[in-house]
Amino acid sequence: MATIIDGKAVAFEVVASVAKEVATLVEQGLQRPGLAVVLVGDDAASQVYVRNKIRTSEQAGITSIEHRLAADVSQQTLLTLIDELNASDQVNGILVQLPLPDGLDEKLILERISPAKDVDGFHPMNVGALSSGLPSLVPCTPQGCLIMLQQQLGDLSGKHAVVVGRSNIVGKPMAALLLQQSCTVTVVHSRTKNIEQLCAQADILVAAVGRPEMVKASWLKEGAVVIDVGINAQEVDGKRKLVGDVDFADCLAKVSAITPVPGGVGPMTIACLMQNTLIAAKRQLGFSGN
Numbered sequence: 001m002a003t004i005i006d007g008k009a010v011a012f013e014v015v016a017s018v019a020k021e022v023a024t025l026v027e028q029g030l031q032r033p034g035l036a037v038v039l040v041g042d043d044a045a046s047q048v049y050v051r052n053k054i055r056t057s058e059q060a061g062i063t064s065i066e067h068r069l070a071a072d073v074s075q076q077t078l079l080t081l082i083d084e085l086n087a088s089d090q091v092n093g094i095l096v097q098l099p100l101p102d103g104l105d106e107k108l109i110l111e112r113i114s115p116a117k118d119v120d121g122f123h124p125m126n127v128g129a130l131s132s133g134l135p136s137l138v139p140c141t142p143q144g145c146l147i148m149l150q151q152q153l154g155d156l157s158g159k160h161a162v163v164v165g166r167s168n169i170v171g172k173p174m175a176a177l178l179l180q181q182s183c184t185v186t187v188v189h190s191r192t193k194n195i196e197q198l199c200a201q202a203d204i205l206v207a208a209v210g211r212p213e214m215v216k217a218s219w220l221k222e223g224a225v226v227i228d229v230g231i232n233a234q235e236v237d238g239k240r241k242l243v244g245d246v247d248f249a250d251c252l253a254k255v256s257a258i259t260p261v262p263g264g265v266g267p268m269t270i271a272c273l274m275q276n277t278l279i280a281a282k283r284q285l286g287f288s289g290n
């Protein structure tokens with residue numbers, strides 16, 4: 001019988017452990033960690049994610065500072081806000097919710113965030129540090145996937161992991177993290193010729209392509225552990241339904257463990273944002289290590 005990995009429950013544990021450490025910092029008279037959340041425009045899904053980030057910050061004891069800007073805000077106004085947040089003693093972590101509206105240069109904006117406060121781990125300095133195995137702030141979604149994989153499998157060394165997708169936010173950092181854990185890593189993408197045969201070699205399969213139910217049972221090795229990062233909204237009988245990049249019903253009988261959508265990777269993304277905010281705050285306070 002396959003295990004359905006309960007991302008909500010794991011996320012709850014992660015947030016509880018962050019909350020405990022934050023409480024200890026505050027008891028010691030140190031400043032409560034602060035997270036600045038910047039939302040530009042009115043994308044409906046982004047509004048939900050930002051609301052959840054602010055609610056989870058409260059649960060973790062982290063002060064959140066929300067900045068909502070109109071979709072037609074100028075690039076300069078947004079860059080000036082980031083400069084102010086970089087300079088603020090009250091702010092330990094900064095995130096700019098993606099995607100940004102058309103007309104804003106995402107690369108330029110993400111590069112303006114101080115690497116020390118880049119709790120999304122998207123700044124090139126953090127990307128470089130991760131791929132070199134140096135201390136860094138690690139992107140939240142792949143970090144969440146790694147925590148669930150380690151809980152499920154323990155030591156990942158020697159496992160063959162196939163990452164489906166090569167985005168900067170998930171695919172590439174996921175591959176770097178798995179390599180750090182001594183996995184044999186294959187990254188497949190839209191131009192890969194024999195995706196199904198490569199996936200069939202995977203002990204671990206992480207799907208992050210944004211294509212509804214693309215991965216089928218016939219692609220999988222018996223007993224694989226499958227992490228589904230996809231969140232694709234569909235309309236079924238007039239109701240909004242979320243499906244992943246993995247055909248969950250088809251794959252369930254073949255896998256040893258699998259994450260559901262919703263309730264798998266999504267909650268872990270937000271929990272790891274709390275973890276990163278705590279790590280950033282502690283480093284700014286002069287603590288060494290994590």
Ligand SMILES: Nc1nc2c(c(=O)[nH]1)N[C@@H](CN(C=O)c1ccc(C(=O)N[C@@H](CCC(=O)O)C(=O)O)cc1)CN2
Nearest residue numbers: 049095096097098099120140262263264265266267269
């Ligand atoms: N600055 C960032 N922007 C974006 C990131 C990111 O990590 N940093 N990731 C995604 C969106 N995202 C977080 O921002 C995110 C997506 C989904 C979930 C989640 O909990 N999903 C639920 C379902 C929620 C629903 O009903 O829609 C689930 O899977 O159970 C959390 C965070 C892109 N942008």
